[in-house]
Amino acid sequence: MTGAAAAVESRDRFGLGWRPELAAGILAHLAQIDLIEVIAEEYFDAPRRDLRALQTLAAQVGIVLHGVSLGLASTVPVEPRRLDRIARLIDATGAESWSEHLAFVRGGGIEIGHLAAPPRNEALVEGACRNLERAAQIVGCAPQVENIATLVVPPASRLDEADWIARIVCGAGVGLLLDLHNLYANAVNFGDDPHSLLCRLPLERVKVVHLSGGRWIDGPDGARRLLDDHLHDIPPEVFALLSELGRLAPQPVTIVIERDGRFPPIARLLEQLDIARAALAAGRAAAT
């Protein structure tokens, strides 16, 4: 690594998604982890002792909150009570920032139970921007917003993914949490080039990057699509995208590895963090 690349890299941060199964390993290796990302909803009704534990952790390592249930990308206004809970949790934990997905998670009184891609059109751009404005007002700061993976071309879409994301992120003036596996999965599933898709995003707004893995699944009529399941290692193609991001976006970024199951030994995740450090540094070096 060159001196210049090392200097640039030192402004970037690297962390892991906080999961109970990983807690012991993370706590034993805090020196190698700059921050943890906590699922906000897991602490909404947490007992006081759990919040105190999080506060103690926040004194040792950076903490950011990640929401999964607001459904900000919707023509339906987000409920203030959901935003109130985010605001209270930020106060209680001292989290430095928060993020949410560009997804809808409910409609017509039905909970989907996961992140669904809404129609990518002007009405959703306006709805998402209104919701982000409301979120910033109630929480006190705007979330960074994350691109999601989808197995279906969102029905009734009129904008392509990059354009849709750019209009929301730039229109609302918020930061982008760029999930590179989501980007990769959507690109390969729907015939786009991942690097081209990356270049069409507002990269100057990227604050945080998610890395994860997935697997190919079969569908009707012989269809095969890549599912972002957070159960597998990060593929080389995603590290290549991280390098490209490092080359194209000079600002400091925070890298978070997400793993939701089939947990490997912590050493394996730390190794992947090292690969991420090297990939980003290589991109930074290529830009200089």
Place this chain on the structure above:
Amino acid sequence: MSSPALEGFLARLYTDESSLAEFLRRPAEIARAAGLNDAEVLALEGADHVGLVMAARSFRAKRRRRRNHCGLFWLFSGRKR
């Protein structure tokens, strides 16, 4: 061409197997019966039906996994732990 009604319709397709099967057999008729406007009906008729099936299956598996692991399903359902 996007509305709370369309989001509700999609939420039903993603969570109710029989509604999805009915929609795939008669997309325009089912969408119109749900009160969607002409543009929305047309868009759904030409939608990525293979993807709808795969997305619905994936959501169903994720809901099941969360229930089995006493995990994050309550986050979405609004239930308290």
